[in-house]
Amino acid sequence: MTILIDHRPEFGFEVEEKVSNDKDLVYNEGFEMPHANAFGHNFRDYDAETERQGEVEDFYRTNHIYQTYDFVKTMRAEYGKLDKVEMSIWECCELLNNVVDESDPDLDEPQIQHLLQTAEAIRKDYPYEDWLHLTALIHDLGKVLLDPSFGELPQWAVVGDTFPVGCAFDESIVHHKYFKENADYDNSAYNTKLGAYEEGCGLDNVLMSWGHDDYMYLVAKENKSTLPSAGLFIIRYHSFYALHRAGAYKHLMNEEDKENLKWLQIFNKYDLYSKSKVRVDVEKVKPYYLSLIDKYFPAKLRW
């Protein structure tokens, strides 16, 4: 076993990493969470008084009002057709640089930097899990729905945390109070603990608020990506903080979900805490990621 002590000034904190020679046994003791985001506040502090606070709260107000069961059904049917554009994964990474995410209090770097910062950080601690590196690279590509070539969806239909629709909105969801104006809030078919679902039915049978997670999952699945089920699960539920952070909605999971959740919780640490001002050199790492794309995806995908 090799023990590496590494200094990662780009994250503003030190990373200590243990790497095993046994390919099946990877120790993850490396990544240390920074105490503050790039603006000097706690991560995901939605009440901190910053210049972004008003914009982010306004985002969640509209998001919570308009994400209804019927809306999600319509969007899944429309965007599940994948008839909008043909492009490669890397082309999409580059396209994403045009989009701004108004829901995120911790990030104002170009999106491609967030993708590479997440992927490079997780690659360091899990050097043998190449599927995880690629999952990190593509997890937010669904934000391309904000681009004009996709009909320029509004922010509230693309970014932000996600949550199930068709059952009661859990109190742990950010700015929960705005659900009172959601059309499903007073609908007795959708406002109980189980609502339209059954205990243990599996998340695959649950409709999630529409956005970049579920869309990118559909893109990966329909284009026959060979990523393992944990990779697809991470993409699909990475914004589902009520589940992976607060432990809500566990009664909807099945056994496979529970297994996959472990990987999602590992991934989340990197997704959230790698956000920093220090940029990754895109050209330097590009060949590595192109080789992973080639391994797990066709050259052109339908979006």
Ligand SMILES: O[C@H]1[C@H](O)[C@@H](O)[C@H](O)[C@@H](O)[C@H]1O
């Ligand atoms: O603001 C962020 C951002 O939109 C992320 O991409 C999403 O995954 C998070 O859940 C959300 O809180």
Ligand SMILES: [Fe+2]
């Ligand atoms: Fe995301």
Ligand SMILES: [Fe+2]
């Ligand atoms: Fe992300």
